[in-house]
Every structure is written in structure tokens, then in C-alpha cells.
Amino acid sequence: MKRVITYGTFDLLHYGHINLLKRAKKLGDYLIVALSTDEFNLNSKNKKCYFDYEKRKALLEAIRYVDLVIPENSWDQKRTDVHQYKVDTFVIGNDWEGKFDFLREEGCEVIYLDRTPEISTTKIKKDLNQV
Ligand code: C2G
Numbered sequence: 001m002k003r004v005i006t007y008g009t010f011d012l013l014h015y016g017h018i019n020l021l022k023r024a025k026k027l028g029d030y031l032i033v034a035l036s037t038d039e040f041n042l043n044s045k046n047k048k049c050y051f052d053y054e055k056r057k058a059l060l061e062a063i064r065y066v067d068l069v070i071p072e073n074s075w076d077q078k079r080t081d082v083h084q085y086k087v088d089t090f091v092i093g094n095d096w097e098g099k100f101d102f103l104r105e106e107g108c109e110v111i112y113l114d115r116t117p118e119i120s121t122t123k124i125k126k127d128l129n130q131v
Helices: 015-026 040-042 053-061 074-085 101-106 121-131
Strands: 003-008 031-036 070-071 089-093 109-112
Touching: 003 074, 003 101, 015 031, 015 089, 015 109, 031 053, 031 101, 053 070, 074 101, 074 109
Parallel strands: 003 031, 003 089, 031 070, 089 109
Antiparallel strands: none
16 A cells, blocks of 8 residues: 655635645545644744634545545654655655655655645635735
8 A cells, every 4th residue: 555645724715726636636545634733833934823723623534535544743744754654755846846855765655736726725815914
């Protein structure tokens, strides 16, 4: 069974995220999503989430492509995650191109997928403000 992992905040969940998860699942048989916790978002990603971790986790667990959701508490857990969850492939959007190549040293394939254009949480918030 080929195991794939990806990381993110996924707030507000939109079709760009779904598109990423759909393509990520196609790369294997089992998809793990490491979901940024509220504290990690606030303290390390400078993101204030609209939905808290439990709600974002429930949303992701309802997506057919997602098999397991685990917490992302720090930038540095990827190496251990790859071993702990026996991950074959790490995948993330190409806004992170090159940033996680070091995982190849752990025997993990690293793939950067094109982001879905024209959609982002920032755009959603901006458009809603103009309503
Ligand atoms: N994404 C995408 N297309 C968009 C928006 C997002 O493909 N229009 C992808 C991102 O590239 C990422 C995933 O959806 O792979 C989740 O996006 P975010 O929640 O913004 O993730 P990010 O904050 O970049 O967190 O340790 C890694 C970080 O936790 C990644």
C-alpha cells in the first residue's frame, strides 16, 4: 500500500484544496493529511483560522480522498512523520517548491503539485468584504 502525506491549514476549505487532495490521493492508496493546529497557525504561520482545528479536521475527514488526519504542531515534524507513518510520498502545492526536498534523504518521494489558480482564502475574504 502506497502511503502519501500532505500538510496544511485548509481554512476556509475550498476547491483548490480539494483539487490538491484529489491529486495527492491519486499518487497512492492511502492519504494522510497533517493539519496545522490552531496554536501552530497562530504562533508559526501567522494565520488566524476561521474554523478551529476540530472543525477543520471534521471537514477533511468527510472528504473521500482523505484516510487519516493528524496534527501538524511544528515545522520540524516531517522527518519523524515520514518514518512513523511509513510514508512513501510527500506532496504539497508548488508554492512550497524545493522547500521539502530534504525528505528525499529519508527515502521519501517529494512531489510539488501546481496550485489551483484564482482561488485562495485571502481572495474569498476579500471578495466577501466587497459584497
Ligand atoms: N493549494 C492549492 N491551490 C490553491 C490553494 C492551496 O493547491 N489555490 C494547496 C497548497 O499548495 C497546500 C494545500 O492546498 O498544498 C493547503 O493549503 P494551505 O492550507 O494554504 O497550506 P499552507 O498554509 O501552505 O501549509 O508545513 C507545511 C504547511 O503546513 C503548509
